[in-house]
Structures are given as C-alpha cells and as structure tokens.
Amino acid sequence: MHTRPADPGATPHILQVGQDRRGRWMVQENHGLIEGVFISRDAALHFARLERHAFPGATVELVSAPLTSTLAA
Template sequence: MSKAMSKVEPPSRGVRFTVGRDAGGRWIVSDREGLIGGLFTDRASAVHFAMFESDHEPGAVCCVPEDVTLSLGPIFETPVRVPRAIDPRMKIVGRG
C-alpha cells in the first residue's frame, strides 16, 4: 500500500504582521518593518486587515498570546496636539 504525499510549500516570506493588544486594550497590527499597521477596536478587524495586506499568504500573520502587550512605537504614544483652527469635534486619523 502506498501513501499519497502532498508537497506543501512553506511561506515564502515568513511572518509579516503581528496582531495583539496594546496597554490600553486596543488591537494592534504591525508589520515586521514598521511601515504598515494600525489600531483596531476588535480582533476580527485587526486580523482581517493583516490577512488582506499580506494577500492571505499562509503564515504571514502571527497573533501573540493575550498576556503579551504590543506597542506601535513612540510616534503613536505621543499625544496629538490639535491646533485651535481645527474643530475639536473632528476625528484626527493621522499626522502628516
């Protein structure tokens, strides 16, 4: 009796995105090079974003355990100062 074996290709690029929570409980997605990422209100949205950005490549997204806290880095930890000319009710989504 012979066994049928299927060759499975390993991920060509390895883990590209890490998904986890920050100290404030928000969900974070960060790529390995620090170029793409974001904050999300729920895990499903964070994973969906990471999978979409990695073209659904197997092994490209790593979800860290609940007891691990992630950070997007100092640029996201600095409070945003809103100039007086901007309506304070507007939501700021980034700096540029």
C-alpha cells in the same frame, strides 16, 4: 494606519496581531512598515489578512505580548 515601501532585501514579513497595554487591538509588520489600531480582534485579523498581498510570503501571527505603537502614545 501607516505604511512605507517594503525593503526587498529584508527578512520575511510577519503581520503581528495583538493588543497594546491599553487593550487596543493592533496590527504591526515586523519591520515597522505598517501599523494600525482597530476596534476589535476580528477587525485587526481581517486587515492583516487583506494586507498580506503587499508583503509576498508574509504570515499573520496572533501575539500575546503587548504591542507598542511606533506612531502614537
């Protein structure tokens, strides 16, 4: 998992939950402020919902397009 301080002037935050091309479940914040890889869809959704507190007004969205890790290949 990777986190960086939020930019207060940024557009609304979205915590995207989906799979990468290898089938791993991921959570990514749309500004690149957070990313994590999880063992299941439920674990990823649970993490995303818990992390909403760090991003006021953030939404959690389940995405169908493959996510691409910015941290690992």
